Amino acid sequence: MYPDSIPFLLTHAVCLAALWTGVTLEALVLCVALYVIRMFGVTAGYHRYFSHRTFRTSRVGQFLLAFLAQTSAQRGVLWWAAKHRHHHRYSDTELDIHSPAQSGFWYAHVGWILARRNDTVDYADVPDLARYPELVWLDRLQYLPAALLGVACWLYAGWVGLVVGFFWSTVLLYHGTFMINSLAHVHGNQRYVTGDDSRNNWWLAILTLGEGWHNNHHAYQRSTRQGFRWYEVDPTYYALRAMSWLRLVWDLGEPPADVIRNERPLGRAVLEKVARQLAESFPAERIGAQVREALATHPRLDEIRRRAAEARANAAAALADVHLPHVPTFDEIRARAELMFAQTPSRDEIVARARELILEAVSAQLASPEPA
Known part of the structure; x- marks a missing residue:
């Protein structure tokens, strides 16, 4: 363990403070609400927008998405996007930073976060994002949005709001996100040949607002929609579609018909x-x-x-x-x-x-x- 991993571990430990603060219905509602809102920040912001650029928004909208995503306490926007692009480039090979097949389940789930070699980000890996000074500034203040949210929870509902509302939802958010790196490469079915172990998992899709359709995503990464079939629930896409009606986002990527039918030859x-x-x-x-x-x-x-x-x-x-x-x-x-x-x-x-x-x-x- 090294100093930069201490905040991550302390976030888990602080959850035990609920033994002293107690748990209220108001705090539980706050926990669930913050989980859903911030999961949307991770899935729509970190993943579908900053990592894969599957839709467009304004510069102000881009900053707000980044700020919302960073309230998840999953480090900075450029760090997240760079690590995720690296994962796709080397998915389930020896160079993949979080592959269950290469490094074991628990390292892929959480161990890689604690490894010092994964701590830094090279802005040359995300030149399309690093050209925005406000994103670079936000990335360098990676925990500021989360800290501000924590203070807001304390002001709103006191210590129980901070512990249950903020810290519980943050830890749940960590492991909901991390399960895509671990479980979604182990459990589920493969509709497409992708050269890796990505899987579609319906219950992970529910927990992560649509990210569980992971094999679909690896098959066609340019799609905003990850639930390719009508019955594949994808709340993140539904929210982005609604936002597109208000012109808050636009040019949402869709999977081509031959991809949906699994008729496209492999690259x-x-x-x-x-x-x-x-x-x-x-x-x-x-x-x-x-x-x-x-x-x-x-x-x-x-x-x-x-x-x-x-x-x-x-x-x-x-x-x-x-x-x-x-x-x-x-x-x-x-x-x-x-x-x-x-x-x-x-x-x-x-x-x-x-x-x-x-x-x-x-x-x-x-x-x-x-x-x-």
């Missing part, structure tokens, strides 16, 4: 990532050893080895007319893909690329010297 980067995941599900080293053993007395063994050595970059083409026992067929790889991934119009391309990668791995083993 090159996602296809490559998914194909590698599929290829790595087959034990290349064991397959290579089995192939080497099976071909030990093959009359064309020397030719096969020569081809493998000369064609590292295009093993599939070089070995196309060679029957390699134990190497999975296209149909076998496709069957594995159907088990591993959601439906996608790019499935055959994924399988073809995965087979190329498997052949490259086997080729590398065939070309290497035999173990002594």
Whole structure:
């Protein structure tokens, strides 16, 4: 633990002060109201506007959204947006700052917040936001909006208003937000192939005003609406739609029809990532050893080895007319893909690329010297 993590931990500890202040109905109503209002600040502000720019607003509206979001005590607006963009760039890879698959559930949920290496923000990662001096100023005073809200709660309802109304709702808000980083990459269903572990989770969507449709979001990040289907509840989108009628916000992004129907082919980067995941599900080293053993007395063994050595970059083409026992067929790889991934119009391309990668791995083993 280091000094900058102390306020976060103290926020949790102060919640126990309710043992002395008591809990009133007024304070509970304040807690729920502040949770909902500030969750909207996080989802509409931090996430859909500042991180993904899925809609537009005025410069004044932008500042007010940032101020509201920072009352959540989830650090500054530029810090939040920069970390979230980094997450999408490297989702569920070794570089992802909060991936359950890479770092474990609890680190993805809360541990990364306490890690010193995640404390700073490089404004070069958010140049579109850093050009506004008022946002830079607000980001540097990251806890000022939350502190002002805490004082307002105390003035309104006394110590019970501060402890239950402000601190309880703040901690609930922390973990509601954090569950998108942790649970929404572990529990739920995947409608789309995204190359990561993002999931759609209906009850998380209710708790987070629509953020639980996380697989939808990873499939098409430019959409303001994250509940793509009519039955996918998305209160943040409903509120933003109402605000658009008043011209407070405009140009709300919508998912294209082919995305909703899951008919859009995967981009090159996602296809490559998914194909590698599929290829790595087959034990290349064991397959290579089995192939080497099976071909030990093959009359064309020397030719096969020569081809493998000369064609590292295009093993599939070089070995196309060679029957390699134990190497999975296209149909076998496709069957594995159907088990591993959601439906996608790019499935055959994924399988073809995965087979190329498997052949490259086997080729590398065939070309290497035999173990002594």
